[in-house]
Amino acid sequence: MMEKRAKLKKVNPEITCGLCKGYLVEATTITECLHTFCRSCLVKFLLENNTCPRCGDLIHQSHPLNYISHDRTMQDIVYKLVPNLQENERKRQIEFYKKRGIQMPNGDAYEEDKKNMEKSPPKQVDNKDFHRLDEQVNICLECKEINTLKSLKRRILRLSSLATVTHLKKFVALKVFDTIDRYKDVDILCNEELLGKDHMLKFIIATRWRNTDGPLLLHYRRKMEL
Numbered sequence: 001m002m003e004k005r006a007k008l009k010k011v012n013p014e015i016t017c018g019l020c021k022g023y024l025v026e027a028t029t030i031t032e033c034l035h036t037f038c039r040s041c042l043v044k045f046l047l048e049n050n051t052c053p054r055c056g057d058l059i060h061q062s063h064p065l066n067y068i069s070h071d072r073t074m075q076d077i078v079y080k081l082v083p084n085l086q087e088n089e090r091k092r093q094i095e096f097y098k099k100r101g102i103q104m105p106n107g108d109a110y111e112e113d114k115k116n117m118e119k120s121p122p123k124q125v126d127n128k129d130f131h132r133l134d135e136q137v138n139i140c141l142e143c144k145e146i147n148t149l150k151s152l153k154r155r156i157l158r159l160s161s162l163a164t165v166t167h168l169k170k171f172v173a174l175k176v177f178d179t180i181d182r183y184k185d186v187d188i189l190c191n192e193e194l195l196g197k198d199h200m201l202k203f204i205i206a207t208r209w210r211n212t213d214g215p216l217l218l219h220y221r222r223k224m225e226l
């Protein structure tokens with residue numbers, strides 16, 4: 001328990017909004033620099049500014065709001081790490097709309113989130129496979145055969161640096177073949193080089209991605225028999 005609390009303290013800056021200093025609500029990421037804020041905080045800020053509140057990078061001269069996107073992975077992480085936050089946020093929203101007598105938008109989305117939470121009880125935070133408390137890295141997963149294989153809707157992912165190539169294969173298989181079972185049909189490459197299934201992202205970044213501080217660029221393709 002102590003250890004978990006210490007870890008939460010360590011990841012707090014990652015799951016906190018730099019604008020309101022609270023835990024992220026409707027986590028929204030700037031696609032240019034990958035910094036994340038609450039949706040409402042960021043939108044309010046970008047009505048007056050066109051730079052990232054954290055790193056100061058120019059997002060877009062005139063339409064910065066076109067370069068932000070809902071970060072579901074990040075929001076899931078926040079909800080998994082901070083007990084009761086999701087329920088409290090939902091109550092606050094219901095209250096907000098009730099007071100104004102308007103119908104709640106996205107009701108279904110919240111219901112879906114709630115169901116997902118119920119399906120995965122909080123104790124899974126302890127489950128090693130989730131790796132939500134590990135160091136996180138950003139990767140960009142591009143399709144190598146755009147004519148014959150589905151491209152990912154969401155190419156930029158944020159995940160544990162301890163995730164392995166096999167984890168990525170399973171993710172791609174789920175998105176591309178609609179089943180995790182076909183993960184052995186997926187090849188993952190970095191700089192045209194086929195990656196071994198047990199390689200961790202941390203290792204790949206250290207050994208094959210020296211040139212940039214942007215997201216680690218990886219490609220996937222259907223497995224080729226050698």
Ligand SMILES: [Zn+2]
Binds near residue numbers: 017037
């Ligand atoms: Zn905020």
Ligand SMILES: [Zn+2]
Binds near residue numbers: 035053054056057
């Ligand atoms: Zn930034």
